[in-house]
Amino acid sequence: MFEQILDPIFGSLALSALFAASPLILLFILLGVFRVKAAYAALAGLGLSIILALVGWQMPALQVLGATTAGLFYGVFPILWILINALWVYRLTLATGWFSVLGATIRTVSDDLRVLAILIAFCFGALLESLAGFGAPVAISAAMLIAAGMKPFKAALVSLLANTAPVAFGAMGAPIIVLHGVTGLPMNELAAMAGRQTPLIAVLIPLVLVFIVDGKRGVRETWPVALIAGVAFAGAQFITASYFAVELTDVVASVVTVGAVLLTMRFWKPRHVQTLTPADSAEENLGETEGEGEALDRAAGVGTLTRTRPLPTGTARRTWGALAPYLVIMAIFTLAQIPVIKTWLAEVGSVTFRWPGLDIVDAAGEPVRAQNMTFDHLKATGTLLLFSGIATMALYGVGIREGLRVYRETVYQLRWTILTVTSVLALAFVMNLSGQTASLGFALAATGGFFALLSPLIGWIGVALTGSDTSSNSLFGLLQVTAANQAGLSPVLMAASNSSAGVLGKMLSLQNLAVAAAAVNLPGSEGTLFRKLLPWSLGLLAFITVIIFLQSTPVLGWMVP
Template identity: 65%
Template sequence: MPAFQQIVDPLGSLALGAGLAALPLILLFILLGVFRAKAWKAALASLALSIVLAVTFWRMPVGQALSATAEGAFYGFFPILWILINALWVYKLTTETRWFAVLGATIRSVSGDLRILTILIAFCFGALLEALAGFGAPVAITAGMLMAAGMKPLKSAAVSLLANTAPVAFGAMGSPVIALSGVTGIPLATVSSMAGRQTPFLALIVPLLLVFIVDGKRGVRQTWPAAVVGGVVFAIVQFLVSNFFTVELTDVLAGIAAIAAVLLLLRVWKPAQTMTSDGIPVAGEPEFIALSPDSGGASQRGGATTLSGGKDRGVARLTQPSHVAVGVPDGATRPAPREIWMAVAPYLVIIAVFSVSQIPAVKSWLTAAGGFSFSWPGLDVVGSNGKPVSSQIMRFDHLKATGTLLLISGLITLALYRIPVGAGVRIYLKTLSMLRWTILTVCSVLALSFVMNLSGETGTLGVALASAGGIFVLISPVLGWIGVALTGSDTSSNSLFGQLQVTAASHAGLSPVLMAATNSSAGVLGKMLSLQNLAVAAAAVGIEGLESTLFRRLLGWSLGLLALLTILVVLQTNVLAWMVP
């Protein structure tokens, strides 16, 4: 098979070539943002267009274009979706039993203060859920838990969306940075280290913003010790684990450490006042209706009881998720110690399994027994510099893969919870069914990424953007932010723009490692504005149709945090260049 050499300027004009190369991305954004098409439909349409452009203008042989598509789809499933599927399965093993409710009751029994619960549930526990599942699950779960604790629906959704920022770059057991490493060829440890030197700064700020949203300046003044302790501990552990341990456990350990730190603080400190309810609803915002377990479907508001089929104006009818305890009173009884240990057992099992896998002897055996590299069949791609493109070499580690270790953790959890094997299989199939469109979307987006990267389309875009010179350092964070805001996934954004960031950085004289990691770190700030996550949050608290209200509430916070991160990235190109590995 003759080698295919990439072309940087297929039309004789770099500007026209870049515009042509951007068409698949533009189509993706228009279908998602304007026509609100399903993500999998938009991804497939953009993939088809990128294949046509690769063959027609970049002169990539049809066979190699199709082979690149297959490689991208395969990489989307293994290792990325293999992580998500098994992580979500472990989580579902808790929600399908009573142990998730026990965990929620444990957290709610710690404090009756909504501001403290916001830090514990939305920030700390949400980070733990992001580490295990990601893809909207933390937002849905924490929003429902906050609403059950007494927070108004709209505020619950907004708080949960904003909290779902700092952990996202390492969410779903490190899927975003794993994908970034795969499409750029930068070693995973290097990408992880750089991202771990950016996102912890967000963790320092986010808890303070959360209590400000819940209770304004008074909330910050009265609860800043808890916000600072939770943020600082999370940031430190996130940095240490991502740089010196293992990327997959970054948010697991950071989330658990932050929860433990806040709980220890509460033993010696309490806020001056306790905020036990969400106050009087502002004009135009639905009130919170606590459904009474004994009301037979009735709802209670201000001492009056209204049947759930009523027509009260301005009141949102809410359906609580089955796993959320409803109407939990302040100071709820804490479960027994044995039940608490059982509730956190899956997370402890995951930590233990991943820790054992990092023991040098075990790690070497797993690599030797189940790992190998191979050239993807049907591909022979040479870059414009005459060197083979690295992304056509596939590494397959089926034993030490994150998804496999999660599968082992799930099997241990299955035995620990005494769930019948048949029930475990049914839960697994249910998980697959729930993720069927996500699976198609991720595979399509990764296929699109590989076609654009291997055909040279991404290279053309990167060279064109590099013409901005040093100003590209300001463009880089915005690209990541836009990618996640439109696709709803940091993994997808990294797959689309990761190689583009590296190419542009190389031509602009900037650090490819810094710009690649920035795509992921800045991308997390766009997640709170993505249509998918807004819809998930609104549905979780029963305010479907108010997604635009949520968007307006969060836009300023998202842009403000993006500006702060951009300043950090600019400093890391010069004054703080020592932070770049």
């Protein structure tokens, strides 16, 4: 048995935390400063964390190997299992020619890319986040934006930034459910608290999206619909999370927002219709070096493949045919949430086991949760997406041989993404299981009342590292509660802050960056995406940190349930 040590470096918690943070610092410097390929940066961070686990935290070599392989497995299943099957569905629409039809269908709603960014990335992306999560919203919404006429690099930026506010309640409320499980706090209070934090971010996101698409002119000309979308989403999130079911928070919010935007567009139109991304808007406004985004876009090469059968000519049939894969996805995921079916899938399609070679307790002598793995081979998001792809093949008349060929091409397209995701998840597991994550977290928690300002940072780091708000809550949820109790702060506030502020790290996680780059067929663009999104992530983090700090004081303390 291996017992984690909080202060292995010369008996100093502060020095141990500095060493524990070094793999993350190395990863971000390589990615953001030296523009090293994401896969190589992740491998470098993994190598450093393994050395620290062996030498600094004195973890036995076989257990380090077990932690590494556990992270590799988790990277493959469920994360890559989701991504591969989500992109397979997308490539099926390319292979059959339906993707171009989808673009024409989308443009019937509006020709304005700024409005479409709100509808697709913000609204539809939130719906996908509520049903699937784990990268699927970014992959699918980016593909749909390209179909609508947006350049690939811009589509990736918009989809990544939009995948923020819905994340705290994504995957049918999984982050809040996990937070309740690891902290023991009432789930209704955690949901209500998160419902009084993330909506404040949601109000701003549509405005940021239109700025990315068309700069200051975009905000000036489309602020009414952007503001209505943000307020509608925020209000629906607040009401649903506070008074109804946490699992349905994003479903209700996305549907309400779509209705609000469509209703607004019936009575209001922007002064100009933005159908193409101007050279003087987003790249320059984001500080991008001249020509970099353009070169990436030219390298994307996203286009339709050979068709398998003639497409119908009727408008109604073409519309339903273009939307069919996404309707199938929503239908299958909705069916999987019916209590009877959900219970059956859990009983016959779920296996929980201790990962071989791991026997770890934390510094308090409690078994570490991350060494137990759950293999949901039937109810997993990726499996449901696989079923959706098979149904799409049947609807589009794609033969088995053609479907398998597209699947092989999808896996080949993701070859660098596979290396990146598995490496960064291995890094996360080594840090977590060796005790490096605990050392870092406890050092931050030792700051007393100042912890109210550091609590959001912990959640942000957790999501940026793991790529999952659910994983971040499982890593740091109990730590947040323990530190809050020691500092005399509300444990509900600090626990919910881990989830609410953590969503702003989602756009910077290597997994999500790799998903976006692969979705728009821009392998190697992760570093460029990282540099463009970092200011937005840090700016929004500063905003929510101020809100959370005020919620810990009498100024906004009335918002804490």
